[in-house]
Amino acid sequence: MSFLELRSITKRFGGLKAVDDFSLSLEKGSLTALIGPNGCGKSTTFNLISGTFTPDDGSIHFDGIDISLLPAQQIARLGVGRKFQVPAIFPELTVFQNLKVPTLQSKSYFSRSGSNHMLLEILSQIRLNKKSDTPASQLSHGEKQWLEIGMILAQAPKLILLDEPTAGMTATETAATAELIKDINKSGDVTILVIEHDIGFIEQLQCPLTVMARGQVLKSGSFDTIRNDKEVQELYFGKEASAHA
């Protein structure tokens, strides 16, 4: 069995099938992108994996455990970290305190932190080492995105779900984010699944793609195969290209 395996999961909202008989399997240490037009069920898929919703049909296995029906908090404890589309950070806390929050889950509230060293490393990894004591509310949008990625690293998960990590970023920031994600994935311990709209970003990631449409898998393959696929072009790249032209 794969590290993360979604077996024909279905999620209905009223009459609408947001996710429809969708299957996906990720190997340990892999980096995969999930793309598709708005409303195709990408975010719902994330919500199903991370426990916001439970699937109506099918099953989700993570690291050998059936997590289909578990609540978000237990799935997180098993080692699934999730970055939200709108950066979900704590604006009143400083950057460093934000990074500290996830580490407090696994230990007693009152113990003095022994993990500061790890947090300092993450701080430089997300390029915020000069802003350690800055309140998170004062960060730029891109920096907030990085901070949330940093918080997920502090959680030390085995699987990271990134929902549009470069939304609202400049081109330079986007490139830096691609480097950051590849860097995280390099060790081979962390499996990453990215939802993204920005094709330029996906190209920089150099990773296999799964294209989703109307809640189902349309195509899977390498970036180049997908880019040259007629059906996908019609659905996604074509529209994008004409919209940007």
Next chain:
Amino acid sequence: MEFWEAKLKNKLPVIITFGSLALIPLFVGDYWISQLNYYLVYGLFALSLSLVWGYGGILCLGQAIFFGIGAYVMAVTTKGMISPILMNSYIGLALAILCSAAFAALLGSFLFAGKGINGAYLAIVTLAIAIVLERLMSNWYLLGGYNGLLDVPPLNLGAFGYDIELWDSLPAFYTLWVIVFSVAIGLTYLVRSDYGILLTSIKTNPDRLAYFGFSILKLKLSVFCLSAAIAGLAGALFVTIDGFASPTLIGFTLSTEVLIWVAIGGKEVLLAAFLGAIATRIAESWLSEIFGDYWILILGITFMVSVVLLPKGLIATPLSHIGKRLSIKID
């Protein structure tokens, strides 16, 4: 020097405040000392609400529930109504704290379970429970009913047959001072610890915490129970200086009063909430002499001004300005 920077500096405002309080009995007469005793207890009560509301983000409109439970448990224990063996101030205080916290745990398990109740709904539910309990106590004749329990003995610091009863207001003052000061310093330490970081995060974005694996229920319960325990302690101390436990201690009026003290002082700063309680009580005793019942209008206007113009609180706002200038973080 490092010790100064790390430990002492940020606690200076609390230490200065309580240092000055300790000196006041040297300059005032017996009447004011006995008033000070009430202020200390009300200040302690305000600290409990500031913790759960200002730091934990849980607006409890029935904080007097826990004050009242503490008061009644202390009264019943030290009057020997449970058993003569338990007629001891220390046992009374311990039971008062325990029962308040236990009731909070029970109540909180319902309020915060599942998706939980938040904001105005939580406020209304807690307020309703306070009213129900006030009615209950008014009709529970075994516990004095509407008339309450009279002749609650003062604190007795002695044990094992030796009595050190604090009938005079001066020794009672310094005893209360030690207790309230300890709680205040302890809370200042707590909100600066990692637990304080968690409180801020659960206040601003509780849903996020679930995705880091936290149990929101446990976190909310912990701060709710701690706050209730402190309110219970305040209630227990109150009956030892007042000698009287009545249904008003558990009900609607006191719940809203403490809310106003804390809002006027500043809910997000423990010290400001503490001083807010004292300042409002002092203002009450002066203004009600001059204006009679109309003083309530002045209080209401002050409350509205503070909510609209200075939502951080009338005391917290200048305090944090001073703190910024001296680069001290005031909690």
